[in-house]
Amino acid sequence: MTRKLLVLLAFLLTVTTGLAGCSGGGGGGGQTAGNRGGKGQTDGPVTLKFTRISYNDVRPPSKDLWMWKKYEEKTGIRIEWEEIPGASVSERKNVILGSNNLPDAFYQLGFSNDELIRYGEQGIFVPLEDLIEQHAPNLKKLFQDYPEVKKTLTMPDGHIYSLPYIDSALPYRSIRLYINQTWLDRLGLELPKTTDELREVLLAFKEKDANGNGDPNDEMGWIMPSGTINSMFERQLFGSFGLGNGGLKAAENWIYKDQDGEIKLIFNDPKYKDVLHYLRQLYEDGTLPLLNYSEYEYAKWVSDAANDKVGAFSWGDPAYIGTAGPKNFVGINVLAGPGGDQVVSWMDPMTRGTSSFTITKANPHPEETIKWVDYFYGEEGSMFGFFGIEGETYNMVDGKPAYIDEIQKYEGGQQLGAFQYVDNVYGGYYPYVEPPADLRSAAKGKTVDEDFKTNSAELEKFLPEEIWPSFVPTPEESKEQSAILTDINKYITEMRVKFITGKASLETDWDNYVGTLDRMGAQKYLEIKKSQYERYQSVK
Structure with a gap:
């Protein structure tokens, strides 16, 4: 991509x-x-x-x-x-x-x-x-x-x-935590299955010269271009800390459904405090570089991965980080948290x-x-929009569609090659239904698991109980929630970094943080989201 x-x-x-x-x-x-x-x-x-x-x-x-x-x-x-x-x-x-x-x-x-x-x-x-x-x-x-x-x-x-x-x-609606399998193998480590194990593995990457170049100080742990961590890794962790029921759109709107069936806010929940505490631990270990929050560009990140300096990142597929991704990294769909929570929270509807x-x-x-x-x-239109017509733009090979040679060998790559013929392969958000995952991966000559470098079958096991859309507000709700979120999101962005870097204390400053959010309208925002959820559920 x-x-x-x-x-x-x-x-x-x-x-x-x-x-x-x-x-x-x-x-x-x-x-x-x-x-x-x-x-x-x-x-x-x-x-x-x-x-x-x-x-x-x-x-x-x-x-x-x-x-x-x-x-x-x-x-x-x-x-x-x-x-x-x-x-x-x-x-x-x-x-x-x-x-x-x-x-x-x-x-x-x-x-x-x-x-x-x-x-x-x-x-x-x-x-x-x-x-x-x-x-x-x-x-x-x-x-x-x-x-x-x-x-x-x-x-x-x-x-x-x-x-x-x-x-x-x-697999196409979710992301994975991609971890450097080459480093795991070099250090004789197992793929982490819990948040605690991930912390231990990232620390070993940092301390034991995981890339084997003789410099024990050039390995980074979880690292992505600045600002990506909040929308990727943090929201993945929601599912490991009991905040994942509702899926990605719920997380984007700072809400989830708890075990009692109640709609609750994420940003002032004690479990979100636990997420920030975990990220603070990684920061203190030196495995969550400050670059995640400022002055780290995509091109530099890809270059660092090519030079074998990246330990982990989060994305939909490994190729986002460049050629080093499919070669060195393997995907973890979900980690079990300290309380046993294990939900793929980063799951789009x-x-x-x-x-x-x-x-x-x-x-x-x-x-x-x-x-x-x-x-x-x-089904026919879905296949036509992505693959075209059999015998003209693709042929069936072992029961799966394979693009013609002109597409597969296109100098800009197969995706752009297909885009010279069909529309629904580049840019996204077309009015149609995507073909099944196995057919899309087969077009690349891969199975789904090979494509995403993960065990895709386990996604079904760890789905949220409910996967919500972004609830549609009335015009009045839209104005009100927009004003509230403008202030709240700005404040969260500021305090998140302070909590993680230790400039603010999760022990002594948390109550003031929660009180400030309430004064900004947090409880009113919760009322609005509950009303929207009820309206969504009432549609027949």
């Missing part, structure tokens, strides 16, 4: 068919309908205008992409694409929405929940629930099989204004994106449009 792709994904996270005659996922081609006349007219082939993010610097424009040419042949629907460079998306999106020149739909262009509610209530975005019920059999079945998807997409006013990006594969496709009031053919996109929520 390239650094450019990761930046784009970060941006996208913040804004965080019944086509007659097709086999497979309930889709079909050959439909003809009205052109750009009034709604419901069927006097010729349909032309639709979509606005999306541009990737034209790394692949052909959408109008020339193999996949969209093939899909136009299949459906008889022509798409006129407006493609916006990533750096201009926010500005251009606002200009479009404030104009009278709306596209028929926004494709893979993320909107926040606040934006979905605002433009839905203004009538700019079309409610989709009736269209789905009448014209989208794949989405309808998805909602029936996975009610949590419908719950996640439903706004406080009861409407659905956008379609999801779905991934049910657990299967609805990984909630605003991958929106239809606007300007669309004269909403029925044809929902049928067009529904195809990609069935």
Whole structure:
């Protein structure tokens, strides 16, 4: 995964068919309908205008992409694409929405929940629930099989204004603690299974010249580019300290469900104090460098890994750290904590994106449009979006799809090679269902375990009891919780580093920290999150 792709994904996270005659996922081609006349007219082939993010610097424009040419042949629907460079998306999106020149739909262009509610209530975005019920059999079945998807997409006013990006594969929705297996082998150490064992292993890495270069002082323990630790390692540890029930989105919103079924806050919980205490121990051991919090860039980190100085990191796959990752590191899905807690807390819900496709009031053919996109929520459309067509862009080898040689041998790598043909392999958050994990890994010539360097089967065993989305606030809740979190997150960021580095004491300063959070509105924030959870659970 390239650094450019990761930046784009970060941006996208913040804004965080019944086509007659097709086999497979309930889709079909050959439909003809009205052109750009009034709604419901069927006097010729349909032309639709979509606005999306541009990737034209790394692949052909959408109008020339193999996949969209093939899909136009299949459906008889022509798409006129407006493609916006990533750096201009926010500005251009606002200009479009404030104009009278709306596209028929926004494709893979993320909107926040606040934006979905605002433009839905203004009538700019079309409610989709009736269209789905009448014209989208794949989405309808998805909602029936996975009610949590419908719950996640439903706004406080009861409407659905956008379609999801779905991934049910657990390895792709989670991260691992990657530890240097080469160092473990050199020192004769076993793979750690608990937080205490991890501490012992990292200390041995530091003290026993784990890289074998004769310098016992150049090994680092857990290290990543500055700021990454809070969203990666810390949230992984929630599952080892009793804070993991609710999954990743719950952790991002500082909430979890305790053993008694109560929604509680994380940032003022005694168990979060235990997490900070553990991180402080690693810091005192010298195995959690201060670089994790300041002045350590991605390129330097990759270079240090190539020079065999990195002991552990956390990410979805080992290749993020460069070629040293797949070569030297092995993934740990979850560690048992001091109280026996062992939950994969860094687990995204299967609805990984909630605003991958929106239809606007300007669309004269909403029925044809929902049928067009529904195809990609069935098995056939899922395979088409990622692999293309058998015999043209991939062949079946031992029962699994393998890209053609032109893709596999592409000078920019297989991922970019596939991106010259199909859309859903780069950038993420497309309106569709991802293919199963084993097929995606097979495309790289690997099993899932080889791909992620871990035992992926154990993920099911250690799942949270509930995996929540980010609950959708009402406009009033949004304003209130945003104001509270702005102050609270700033304060937590400041105090976290102080607690870990010893500039503040977890023994004598914790009560004042909790009191300050209460004065900033912590209890009001908890009330809001409880109300949102109840509203989420009430969706049928």
